[in-house]
Amino acid sequence: MKLSNSFFYTIRDDIKDEEVISGTLLVKSGMIKKTSSGIYMFMPLGLRVKQKIEDIIRDEMNKAGASEVSMPQLIAGEIFEKSGRRNAFGDSMFSLKDRYNRDYILGPTHEELFVMAAKEKIKSYKDMPFNIYQIGDKYRDEARPRYGLIRTREFTMKDAYSFDIDEEHTEITYKKMAKAYNKMFDRMGINYRVVKADTGAMGGKLSEEYQAVTEIGEDVLVLCDKCDFSSNLEVASVKGRTFEKEPLKEKELVHTPGAKTIEDIINLLKVDINKTVKTLVYNVDGEIIMALVNGSRELNETKLRKLLGAKEIKMATEDELKTITDASFGSLGPVNIKAKIVIDNEVTTMCNFVTGANKTDYHYINVNIKDFDVYNVGDIINIEQGDICPKCGGKIYFKKGIEIGNIFDLGTKYSESLGLYYLDEHNKQKPVDMGCYGIGTARCMAAIIEQNHDDYGIIWPLSVAPYKVGIVLADFKDEKMNDFANELYDKLNNLGIDTLLDDRKERIGVKFNDMDLIGLPIRITIGKKFAEGLIEIKTRNGKINETVSIDEVIERIKNIIRIERD
Secondary structure, three states, X not given: XXXXXXXXXXXXXXXXXXXXXXXXXXXXXXXXXXXXXOEEEEOHHHHHHHHHHHHHHHHHHHHOOOEEOOOOOEEEHHHHHHHOOHHHHHHHOEEEEOOOOOEEEEOOOOHHHHHHHHHOOOOEHHHOOEEEEEEEEEEOOOOOOEOOOOEOOEEEEEEEEEEEOOHHHHHHHHHHHHHHHHHHHHHHOOOEEEEEOOOHHHOOOEEEEEEEEEOOOOEEEEEEOOOOOEEEOOOOOOOOOOOOOOOOOOOEEEEOOOOOOHHHHHHHHOOOHHHEEEEEEEEEOOEEEEEEEEOOOOEOHHHHHHHHOOOOEEEOOHHHHOOOOOOOHHHOOOOOOOOEEEEEHHHHHOOOEEEEOOOOOEEEEEEOHHHOOOOEEEOOEOOOOOOEOOOOOOEEEEEEEEEEEEEEEEXXXXXXXXXXXXXOXXXXXXXXXXXXXXXXXXXXXXXXXXXXXXXXXXXXXXXXOOOOEEEEEOOOOOHHHHHHHHHHHHHHHHOOOOEEEEOOOOOHHHHHHHHHHHOOOEEEEEOXXXXXXXXXXXXXXXXXXXXXXXXXXXXXXXXXXXXXXX
């Protein structure tokens, strides 16, 4: 790519409508352009990076034995109705009508279509295993697109689906894909962690996320300071505290005027927060449930939903609360209430604690488990920094993360709902066992930049950079410099080394600034010392800054690339 006659630009003004560094640098470097909220154009350099990432993904998927396909983005609405996922996606699904008033959607995901494809092949157990994938666009009507390429309404995703005869064979495929994912992200140069996660709208039995560790991100990564424990905050198990036993007292009703929060209670009654129990009320699949946690803890709705085997949970409204009590939200408790009560594990070790009395402006002190009926018990709280690691006993700490990939063990969820069966060796019909494996290509771009940048711009790893080498021509009027620059440009490209030549009629300072901004790994400057037979080589990561003979430059570039790859 020669910049003098290419579509190339950079922006020197401040970017005001991007929230994160990656979005700002991609826009300033002319790699992407926002067209509307959550929707971006990919310009030549940005598209090359995206394609380099996709090439790595495609290479490792093919090595793992998967076959590439291409799925349509326009999907008949009835297909999602059959799988029961139309309601699961709700308002996040783009819907439209054709000229005959038939219902269509823009694909947010493609499980249903992959099952339809698999039906063409699968008849008996002899037709498996196999794994098929695509790299294509997805559409989701995000309520709040943000963070540049991290949360958008249109995005490119690699999604793969494996088909096996049973859970045991799916586990083999799942592990193979996990290894392939490790290789992909290692090749991209991303610092990532694999964390356990909620299966969400995808469903299934198991989910793990590949999270890029960054200073920004919507996900909280739960990590241990001593071992390799890692989890998403939504599903991280808590090794709950055990509180000191003491003689049980009889509960006592006390007047607590105006006390509506745990903070109000501890200030009014002069009690430790760990002697209080927080009562929250939920609508769980249409039934009103009370959930109890220690006053210092936050309830985890994902855990509560899973403990109860529920499809949907949401905080109860005032009208729903009135079906079980006339008390206000600030005075709720488990005593003398006609509702199912779920308690966290920690609460089982508490005694003589404070709860609401189901009477506005009143609370009970010295409440114990014996004073009410318990419907269910489990881990329903968020893990916190400083908690004990459930794996080794170390201390928990948090990091932010960008989800760049995920893998799911779907089990037979989709095969049963969509009628994907096979005949086993005994001629009995069984549902196919499935796995699902996704990667967000643009999210990978954003994550790489969040982890690799400085005050001057992007620092691309060699494997995904739009060009490995950038040649800066200091004096475009010097004929000998021009000839050598073009000759070197041709030689490097002919060797398979992607090279860019900045031969624009611009000041050298502008060229240097642009080269730093777009982040090419290696910069060659043909400048003042050219007359002495010398040129400058500098790497964007700052590790190399040297002057070499013009006769040695190609071998030196090859050596630098070899070292960077190793």
